[in-house]
Amino acid sequence: MEYPENAKRLGIVGRIYVQFVVDKEGDITEVKVLKGIGAACDSVAAKVVRNAPNWKPGKHEGKVVKVRMVLPIVFSLHGVPDKKVYIGIKPADWEKFTVLHKKPILKKGMPQLTTYLNENFNYPEAALKDSIQGAVSVRFTVSEEGKVSHITPLTEKGYGCEEELVRLVENMPEWKPGKDYSGYKIDTDLILTVYFRLEEQDLTL
Structure with a gap:
């Protein structure tokens, strides 16, 4: 996952919550950022979820069903540029x-x-x-x-x-x-x- 340059420059960190649906084929659909931190981090997090490998679909009472999920994605800076x-x-x-x-x-x-x-x-x-x-x-x-x-x-x-x-x-x-x-x-x-x-x-x- 690429850290947006503007977010690095501003020292933006935090946790983004991305909601999505795993359909009956295991594909990820309906990706939506519920809580973001801005500075292009939200769109990067959504892109990561959209491009994730297929999931094993959920089941309810033995039947394959769509499942709505929320994934937290953490943006954290390590070895940031020298700034006070x-x-x-x-x-x-x-x-x-x-x-x-x-x-x-x-x-x-x-x-x-x-x-x-x-x-x-x-x-x-x-x-x-x-x-x-x-x-x-x-x-x-x-x-x-x-x-x-x-x-x-x-x-x-x-x-x-x-x-x-x-x-x-x-x-x-x-x-x-x-x-x-x-x-x-x-x-x-x-x-x-x-x-x-x-x-x-x-x-x-």
Whole structure:
């Protein structure tokens, strides 16, 4: 499976859920991405499923039947390029996210998030001392006024990493709120993942 170059550059990782049907002949049909991570990874995952070898068809009470299945496909970066901070951002509630017509974005565009993090990120001293690296995630809400609230760490990396990410989110620039299909502004929960790396180099989106 080829990792999309844009996803590598952005440090996008995560688990994609692909639904498909194994028909009575064992062929794979009706491939659909239920939950994705974007950056061309979703289409790559769907392609992997479509091109998979035939399956042994399912049976029910001795009769061959079609079976609907869901396959998780994990995108994980190992030996990534030298960069200090890698960013991944995704909706926290996929059911609510489907009603969105416009996603929340920073007022000056999402590249502003990269600039802000690289300019304000401070590697925790305890993490530096013990060479701690890896993914740290927080969940937060972008309100209908574009304000950030309800910041909750989702990981337990320790060494001050969660505290640093919470600090960064608390001081983020203002957002443009998400809108539903009727054009109304709505609260949106997001998950921000930052990949702590010890090498220093600017990151661009």
